[in-house]
Amino acid sequence: MDREVGVAQSSKREQLIQAALELFSLTGYSTVGVNAISEKAGVTKKTLYHHFKSKEELILAVLRYYDERSRNSFMRSVEEKAENSQERLLAVFDVVEEWFNSKNFSGCLFVSAMGEYPEEGASIRSVCQESKLMTQKYIQSLAENAGLQDARELSEQLMLLIEGSITMAQVNNSSLSAVRAKKAAKVLIQSSVSP
Amino acid sequence: MDREVGVAQSSKREQLIQAALELFSLTGYSTVGVNAISEKAGVTKKTLYHHFKSKEELILAVLRYYDERSRNSFMRSVEEKAENSQERLLAVFDVVEEWFNSKNFSGCLFVSAMGEYPEEGASIRSVCQESKLMTQKYIQSLAENAGLQDARELSEQLMLLIEGSITMAQVNNSSLSAVRAKKAAKVLIQSSVSP
DNA sequence: CTCTAAGTATACCAATCTGTATATTTTTTA
DNA sequence: TAAAAAATATACAGATTGGTATACTTAGAG
Structure with a gap:
């Protein structure tokens, strides 16, 4: 059920946060789209919305x-x-x-x-x-x-x-x-x- | 040719700048659209683009x-x-x-x-x-x-x-x-x- | 080994975005 | 008063937005 155990505690989730962090640092928040974020993280947009229920939640996590x-x-x-x-x-x-x-x-x-x-x-x-x-x-x-x-x-x-x-x-x-x-x-x- | 003489030096232009200033102060720059700005200024979008050749120029003027x-x-x-x-x-x-x-x-x-x-x-x-x-x-x-x-x-x-x-x-x-x-x-x- | 969660791939939606086009009307100025 | 500039009204274009839907694949845990 909960796969977040052991060493690699949060692979995709952390990838998304780090990718978003980089992009937000460069050009702000509203100018960066969720497409760009998931793309940079090497992850599907569906996966992004699996971990965060909205862009705002992702921003908060970042x-x-x-x-x-x-x-x-x-x-x-x-x-x-x-x-x-x-x-x-x-x-x-x-x-x-x-x-x-x-x-x-x-x-x-x-x-x-x-x-x-x-x-x-x-x-x-x-x-x-x-x-x-x-x-x-x-x-x-x-x-x-x-x-x-x-x-x-x-x-x-x-x-x-x-x-x-x-x-x-x-x-x-x-x-x-x-x-x-x-x-x-x-x-x-x-x-x-x-x- | 140049209508900007006399007392009312810049009616529409200043209306636009002031409207944009208010909106930008409230919610930032990229989240405010040119439609909202021209609407708040009581002016057509065409008029906006007559005075400023892009949104960025309007921001600078503001x-x-x-x-x-x-x-x-x-x-x-x-x-x-x-x-x-x-x-x-x-x-x-x-x-x-x-x-x-x-x-x-x-x-x-x-x-x-x-x-x-x-x-x-x-x-x-x-x-x-x-x-x-x-x-x-x-x-x-x-x-x-x-x-x-x-x-x-x-x-x-x-x-x-x-x-x-x-x-x-x-x-x-x-x-x-x-x-x-x-x-x-x-x-x-x-x-x-x-x- | 099977079930389930997490992932991919891809297409789509409706809304909104900046910026432009056309045709008409008001205002200014010369 | 006539030519010119600035405004309106309205519609549209093309791109992008946040977010969803569907169908398929991978992988971990009991």
Whole structure:
């Protein structure tokens, strides 16, 4: 009955998600058709609709898949880059810079999704909110472990710098914004250590 | 020959741009058809294609129109809110907050456009770049007039806070990010006045 | 070995999309 | 007032969209 056991847990399903992810990153959501997605995945359209009951459901699956994978690799990279929490708080911006320089970068997938499907009060928006929230919580935990004052507020402000640098990197096709954000972050952190 | 003289400089053309602007703000670009636009403008599709030779040209016209109008009203609001340049540098964030609270707010139109038409190396991307650049220059001029050190770098960092707050306001449907950005901005400005 | 779920292949549907054609009417301007 | 430009009304073209239907094949599990 349930074939999703063992090692190859989700062959076709994951192929579809990955294919869709690539296409959505390149040209957005509504401009990419289900035909193109199934074709790229090397799978029939019928199979696509066997795994996802609509295009919107596929989009949601893509966002959740991307969210989990990207944040995991983000945190791993941060922890590889620095030993203690204080340094990691700044290493965040180095990882962000690397992301900007990677060839797949084309802005934030969640923000793009919300721009194209703004009314989705329930699903798409909430996935996006959740993703940003978990990133903020992670940064907050770094700030707390570093013994900084008002870790919550500081982490929210650092989020603003991160999100701003994402936008500017996309607009100007440059990773310079990450360097600038790091410089600003240093100032904010410094003012948080000395009240 | 050229009917665009006198007071009513562009009746139908402007109707089209305004109608398209409203629709694009609500549901993005590719999901809105030219039929819906011309209908909302109270104009024939033929008339639309008389003024704009393609949908993409209409999008560009909308972005340019919006860019000019929004930045003008932005600067006017800032200058109404505060007398001197130092105060205006912070008043920027109050104006941003008001924008977030306005009912038309749905994120940055330029960023959304770039998300949906990423390849447009020439036109759409450059309009967006230009818009952000002029905003940054304006903030830089405020910083210079306030006699702050390293006005260029400071203005770029403040831009990050602004753009980040736009994203977070869109995501969380809240204007709180503007308040947070203002607090962070105070710290950055302070550290720029005392080297 | 048989049953069933998952897959392919292919064709189709109705709706919508951008953009155009034709013929007529309104408005502007010279 | 007459020529020219801009608008309307309406229909259509060709492509593409999300999603479905039918018939057949493969493969895994009990």
